[in-house]
Amino acid sequence: MKKLVLFFALICGVSLFAAAQSTPKVKKTQVKQTVRIAHGVGNGELTRHEVKQLKRQQKHIQKEKRIAIADGVVTRREKAHIRHDQKVANRTIYRQKHDTQSRL
Numbered sequence: 001m002k003k004l005v006l007f008f009a010l011i012c013g014v015s016l017f018a019a020a021q022s023t024p025k026v027k028k029t030q031v032k033q034t035v036r037i038a039h040g041v042g043n044g045e046l047t048r049h050e051v052k053q054l055k056r057q058q059k060h061i062q063k064e065k066r067i068a069i070a071d072g073v074v075t076r077r078e079k080a081h082i083r084h085d086q087k088v089a090n091r092t093i094y095r096q097k098h099d100t101q102s103r104l
Contacts, residue, residue: 029086030062030086037093
């Protein structure tokens with residue numbers, strides 16, 4: 001009986017720990033940014049060069065996210081760094097979509 005209770009407690013602890021390390025806000029923001037970039041391509045607000053730059057920025061954020069999750073613990077500092085990079089990407093997307101350049 002003790003082994004069963006200990007096993008159950010261990011499983012609950014691991015699942016709570018794993019749930020605490022997920023980054024749902026980061027993922028949601030990443031999806032929204034990708035949709036904004038695709039929309040900008042569709043209606044001609046972004047040039048090829050701008051799209052290339054924005055995609056490179058998104059890959060960098062994805063890489064940081066993978067590195068943060070790799071050790072199993074996403075610290076507040078890591079989350080803050082990723083969120084900062086996403087905010088910079090948001091501003092870049094906005095600026096690129098609203099400049100006077102048009103797609104070729």
